[in-house]
Amino acid sequence: MRGPDRPLVIxxxxxxxxxxxxxxxxxxxxxxxAATVMSLLRALRYVQLDPVSVVAPSHEIVLWSRxxxxxxxxxxxxxxxxxxxxxxxxxxxxIVLTEDWPMYRAFMDAYPTYPEMSTWVGAxxxxxQHILDRLAARGPLPTSGFQDVAVVPWKSSGWTAGxxxxxxxxFLWLRGTVMVAGREGRERIWDLTESHLPVTVGQAALEMxxxxxxxxxxxxxxxxxxxxxxxxxxxxxxxxxPPLGVALDKLLAEGQLVPVAIEGEPNDQPTYIHVESxxxxxxxxxxxxxxxxxxxxxxxxxxxxRDRVQRLWGFSFKNEMYVPKTKRQxxxxxxxxxxxxxxxxxxxxxxxxxxxxxxxxxxxLEPSVRPTAALAHAVQGQLDELATFAGATAVHYxxxxxxxxxxxx
Numbered sequence: 001m002r003g004p005d006r007p008l009v010i011x012x013x014x015x016x017x018x019x020x021x022x023x024x025x026x027x028x029x030x031x032x033x034a035a036t037v038m039s040l041l042r043a044l045r046y047v048q049l050d051p052v053s054v055v056a057p058s059h060e061i062v063l064w065s066r067x068x069x070x071x072x073x074x075x076x077x078x079x080x081x082x083x084x085x086x087x088x089x090x091x092x093x094x095i096v097l098t099e100d101w102p103m104y105r106a107f108m109d110a111y112p113t114y115p116e117m118s119t120w121v122g123a124x125x126x127x128x129q130h131i132l133d134r135l136a137a138r139g140p141l142p143t144s145g146f147q148d149v150a151v152v153p154w155k156s157s158g159w160t161a162g163x164x165x166x167x168x169x170x171f172l173w174l175r176g177t178v179m180v181a182g183r184e185g186r187e188r189i190w191d192l193t194e195s196h197l198p199v200t201v202g203q204a205a206l207e208m209x210x211x212x213x214x215x216x217x218x219x220x221x222x223x224x225x226x227x228x229x230x231x232x233x234x235x236x237x238x239x240x241x242p243p244l245g246v247a248l249d250k251l252l253a254e255g256q257l258v259p260v261a262i263e264g265e266p267n268d269q270p271t272y273i274h275v276e277s278x279x280x281x282x283x284x285x286x287x288x289x290x291x292x293x294x295x296x297x298x299x300x301x302x303x304x305x306r307d308r309v310q311r312l313w314g315f316s317f318k319n320e321m322y323v324p325k326t327k328r329q330x331x332x333x334x335x336x337x338x339x340x341x342x343x344x345x346x347x348x349x350x351x352x353x354x355x356x357x358x359x360x361x362x363x364x365l366e367p368s369v370r371p372t373a374a375l376a377h378a379v380q381g382q383l384d385e386l387a388t389f390a391g392a393t394a395v396h397y398x399x400x401x402x403x404x405x406x407x408x409x
Contacts, residue, residue, distance in 0.1 A: 007259035007271070010281065015225045015262045016312060016341045017284045018277060020291070022224035023302045024066045025338060027290045032063070032071035037078060040066055041085065045218040045235075046094040048299045049087065051186060052321065054333040055351045055358070055390050059095060061297035061335075064389050080182045083198050087180040087188075089173070090236055092299075100218075101201050106211035108176030117171065123152040127168050131178070132192070140181040140191040143169060212247040217256060220274040222301065225260060226308070227269045233305045248272075265311070291340035293378035295347065295386055303336055303343075315343035315366070331362050337379060344369045345402075347383065351390050358387035362400035369402075376406040 010018075020026050024043050030036045040063070041047065050058040063071035078084045079095065088096050088104055096104065113121070121128060127150045134146055143166060150164035160167060169190060172178045181191035197203060206214065219234040220226060226234070228244055248270075251257045257272040265271075273281065283289075296303055298319045303309050310316055317336055320328045331348030338344075345365035352359055360383065365371060380395075387395045 007261040007267075008273075009261045009263060010225075010285075011263050012265065012312075013341060014281065014284050015260075017289055017291070018224035018273065018281050019312065020224075020302070020338070020341060021280055021284065021289075022222055022277065025294050025302060026292065028292070029066060029068045032067040032069065032074055034074055034078060034082075036067060037063070037071055037074045038084065041095070041097055044222050044301050045100070046096045047301070048304065049093040049095060050299050052333070055335075055349050055386065058297045058299040061295070062300055064386075065294050065296060065300065068385075069389060083196070086197075091233075098198060098201055100214075101197065102204060102206045103211045103214045105176060105203065105205035106208050108174065109205050110208060111174050111176075120152060120154060121168070121171060124150045124164065124168065126151065127164060128172075131165075131168060131172065131190075135178065135190065135192045135195075139195070140189045142184055142187045142189050144187065209247065212244060213251060216244060216247045216251060217274065220257060220272060221276060223308075224277060224280075225262070225271060225273050225312075227271050229269070230305055230308050233308075234301075289341075293340075293382055294338040295335045295382050296338055298334055298336070300336075302338070309343070313343045317343075317346070330364055337382075339375065339378065342369075344375075347379070348400075349383070349386065351392060353391070356391070356393045358383065358390060358392040358395045360395065360397045362398065363402060363405070364400075365402045371402045371405045373406045 017026070022043065024040055047059045047062050052058065055061070056064075059075075060072050063075060075085065075095065079086065084098050085095050086098055086101075087093060090107065127148070130149050131146055134141060138145070146165045146169075148164050150168075153162050154160060154164050154167045169178065169188075173180070173190075176193055178190050179193045179196045180188050181196050182189040194203075205211070215235045216231055219231040223230055223234060228248060231248075232244055248257065252259070252272075256275050258275055258278065260271050260273050261267050262271060298317075298321075303315075303317055306317055315336070317334075318329075320330060320334060321332050325332075330346060333350065334346045334348055336343055336346050343366075345363070347360060347364070348362040350359045350361055351357075363379070369375070383395050387393075
């Protein structure tokens with residue numbers, strides 16, 4: 001029941017299903033073409049890029065999970081030729097929508113320049129100008145196409161130490177002066193924003209309050225149900241805390257956000273859904289729901305916020321590639337398994353490109369999950385599809401399987 005001053009009460013299952021549906025991970029997968037890829041990106045608003053390719057790059061798995069085979073050629077065309085998408089970074093490098101440029105432009109203009117960065121950029125005006133002059137004269141160039149004319153080397157305790165050209169390009173990228181125009185393998189190709197950004201896109205920035213409201217609405221539609229911290233982390237990551245409170249209050253006053261309470265969850269923090277999600281919620285509550293079995297990238301948008309995943313599903317997930325080998329619980333590279341409306345386990349795959357085999361180094365179910373024949377069939381079907389997608393001709397299962405896991409026929 002919902003009164004004038006009381007939130008809409010929904011079940012945990014309805015919240016889970018709305019979150020999954022908002023991420024386009026329910027119902028049959030549509031055919032991958034330009035229209036469906038753009039529709040997907042408008043639902044998610046970004047797909048994270050990550051160089052780890054134990055099976056395939058993360059963004060390719062995210063697209064495959066939702067659209068199946070064929071999506072990656074389409075997104076490459078949308079990035080490089082049609083320029084309806086571009087690469088940018090807030091919390092991490094990602095593929096984002098060119099139509100969102102005015103929102104991102106506001107964040108670019110407000111990009112914080114820390115004292116050490118300001119000092120370093122100022123001391124290396126020659127490198128700054130060299131990059132701009134080269135791009136103006138030659139057009140798109142790879143990182144290796146610039147000379148390191150830095151006077152003061154970039155100091156860092158990490159891998160960026162002394163990588164002066166890369167650091168200056170990163171600075172210019174985050175400030176919106178240059179854009180990623182393409183890639184040669186893993187190497188980025190750079191161009192001036194004024195040359196690469198389509199002329200049909202207004203380059204002017206939104207006012208910051210409008211940009212924040214736009215980001216909140218994008219995040220709410222993508223998340224389905226969320227708290228303020230969930231919204232902040234979806235777009236800005238763990239290390240950024242933009243003032244979203246004013247934006248939330250204004251959207252609530254305008255009726256764009258609806259307060260909700262999830263049964264069984266403490267109401268210690270306000271929780272919301274977007275008004276445009278009410279129809280999908282009503283369909284879920286009426287029993288119109290079609291879940292499926294999906295393998296998720298470790299950087300998938302559904303699970304990128306580990307705290308929210310723990311809170312909403314009771315599923316604890318850690319990306320163990322950053323954990324020392326002796327301390328790993330499951331394996332280096334893990335794909336969570338979404339089955340219907342539950343996260344039921346994880347699989348540790350590795351593509352042996354030389355042999356053309358997808359090696360399953362481990363398959364683990366949550367303690368409460370019973371390994372039925374139907375579940376095994378669904379998971380094995382997804383692993384077969386993943387193998388085909390990654391270019392393997394066979395799937396090989398190791399010895400680490402759940403107790404009672406049905407033998408493959």
